[in-house]
Amino acid sequence: MENTRLHHLAQDFLDNKLDAAGQQEFYALLGDPRQREALAEIFMELTGQPDMDLAFDPSLRPLLDKATAVDRPRTAPVRRMHYWGWAAAIGLLVLAGSVYRLTEQRGGIAPTAHTKAGNVTPGKQGAVLTLADGSTVLLDSMNNGVVASQSGTNVVLDNGQVVYDPEETAAAAAAYNTISTPRGRQFRVVLPDGTKVWLNAASSLRYPVAFTGNTREVRITGEAYFEVAADATKPFSVHFSEKGVVEVLGTAFNINAYADEPLVTTTLLRGSIRVNKQQVLQPGEQASINDNDGLTVESSEDAEDAIAWKNGLFIMRGTDLPALFRQISRWYDIEVDMRGTLPDRTFGGTIGRNVSLTDIIEALNIYGVNCRLENGKLIVQP
Structure with a gap:
């Protein structure tokens, strides 16, 4: 792909200006290792320094922290993020397909392990x-x-x-x-x-x-x-x-x-x-x-x-977990089994309604929401 197009997509991503077609193109490129490496270089060029805080929205910090495998407090500044870190971090952004700008709105959450078993296609x-x-x-x-x-x-x-x-x-x-x-x-x-x-x-x-x-x-x-x-x-x-x-x-x-x-x-x-x-x-x-x-x-x-549902999106603004899982249950035609007392968390962000349920599960697990597919049900527990 032409370098000018990559620059354009990278800049629009940083400015949060990607439309639906741009999002689809951007995340498709992240799935290609060569294009991902090229985008990593462009992100470094556009930001002018290796500080991830200046390049990415702070809501993406858990993904970037996980990518660089550094155990540190969420409030600590991140310095000297080398090229391999950018490549890994950008690769992680495609972890959930077109899931993007998902943020937990009541403080930091430590990433947790997740289970990938089976899949459920969207509506x-x-x-x-x-x-x-x-x-x-x-x-x-x-x-x-x-x-x-x-x-x-x-x-x-x-x-x-x-x-x-x-x-x-x-x-x-x-x-x-x-x-x-x-x-x-x-x-x-x-x-x-x-x-x-x-x-x-x-x-x-x-x-x-x-x-x-x-x-x-x-x-x-x-x-x-x-x-x-x-x-x-x-x-x-x-x-x-x-x-x-x-x-x-x-x-x-x-x-x-x-x-x-x-x-x-x-x-x-x-x-x-x-x-x-x-x-x-x-x-x-x-x-x-x-x-x-x-x-x-x-x-x-x-x-x-x-x-947003008509336009192919889930948009969350202070959405709590029960409300989020009610939407997921209806769109993915799956029973949700919420066990125990769930944490009082609210989320903001946007998720494409065209992504698979497994992709959403992976994204939620990164933010500490323990959920998995089991016997045709979505199990959610503290």
Whole structure:
């Protein structure tokens, strides 16, 4: 590869500016010993001195400490890191594929041994469509084209999404479909009015095959992101579990209503919505509803984090271990067995949803979270 391209990738990595494509390219290069050595030299050149503290984000210090095999306090400065150390350290960054910038946010953790046994692949596109007559269609195995025709509407599979194509005659009677994503799957559907909905793993969406009345109402479980087609004459409503409803005319928002999450959250990205007929949200605000139906609203500069799952990422900001493992369980379709009392730790960082579970286990073990695959389960213990 041209040296100028390597320089560009290395500089963007140091500046934390790599986009998804750049990340994929960067970590692929780290898997090639010759390219890794070239990158090590470029990192030395770009930083101007062998101090790793000036070259890498401090969150990577546990990886670099492990690479140089030096037993020292986490707070001690690191000096005179020679070329072999850089090569080893950069090699370690590819330990978990595209796992990067994972940091423990409550102090240092000593790296621990880890066990690599078997593997679990990440989730993918797929869903089950339940038609009005109760019959089901497994969308994972279908080719593009019409998969069903009901109540005057064709149901079309088009490159990983379901689209509703109404015929000239409107539906005479209300007919409902439900699209469900098992654990380890996500999917996209375009509703009859043009509204786009992305479903996260272990979620479902129930909706009419044609919006014939004065309102547009759908119901979800789990998590979904909506880009609602504007129609001032037909308000759009999303009902979620038993906790409430979001009313909207035209906007983009995310609802997380998993039954095993402590809160139902609704995050507004664009437009305006009303939650539970009482609270109007502005872009960048998130409403949270607890089991007692109490509703609170907070403003966040990180509203886009709510749809990281749609964009192929896990983004953590002060995420505790139970919340992290709930996400892992749904996306990798694996039972998590948490034994004993887990440490009170929170994590920040970003992990690509395309990495294998074994890669994530290796990264977590480096940060002192003892977990392993055993008999088809993910075992986590102090």
